[in-house]
Amino acid sequence: MSSTEAAYVAGIVDGEGWLEYRRKKMIRNNRPGKPVHNVLIIRMEVPQVDGRLIDYLMATTGEGNRDIKRYPKHPTYQDQHRWRLCHHGVYRVLKQIYKHLIVKQEKAKLIIDYYDTKFSKKVFGKGGFGVK
Numbered sequence: 001m002s003s004t005e006a007a008y009v010a011g012i013v014d015g016e017g018w019l020e021y022r023r024k025k026m027i028r029n030n031r032p033g034k035p036v037h038n039v040l041i042i043r044m045e046v047p048q049v050d051g052r053l054i055d056y057l058m059a060t061t062g063e064g065n066r067d068i069k070r071y072p073k074h075p076t077y078q079d080q081h082r083w084r085l086c087h088h089g090v091y092r093v094l095k096q097i098y099k100h101l102i103v104k105q106e107k108a109k110l111i112i113d114y115y116d117t118k119f120s121k122k123v124f125g126k127g128g129f130g131v132k
Helices: 003-016 051-061 087-100 105-124
Strands: 018-027 036-048 065-069 080-086
Touching (some): 003 036, 003 051, 018 105, 036 051, 036 105, 051 065, 051 080, 080 087, 087 105
Antiparallel strands (some): 036 080, 065 080
């Protein structure tokens, strides 16, 4: 992605997008004893009525998928196209657009820092042979 494209994508994410980074306790009802697990949720979403923007975001970043929300009970509502990314896809896109973000820069920093430490532990962690 070029610097201009990264700035444009960052503007879209800042203005229309949504970043989620949180931990949630989930009950596994299908397991004996119904254990509770701490789950990390990392997602990014950009909703848009015009699907051409979603096509552009997917082509430019090479990440994510499209979802369409329809409103059958409201005839005046338009279908909403959504560009959605999870976990590593969010990380890869944020690494490229981070310096251009303004509004969502703090939350993006949390996500990038989480994955940077996770990947450094994997490569350079206990028993690793990597050289820093």
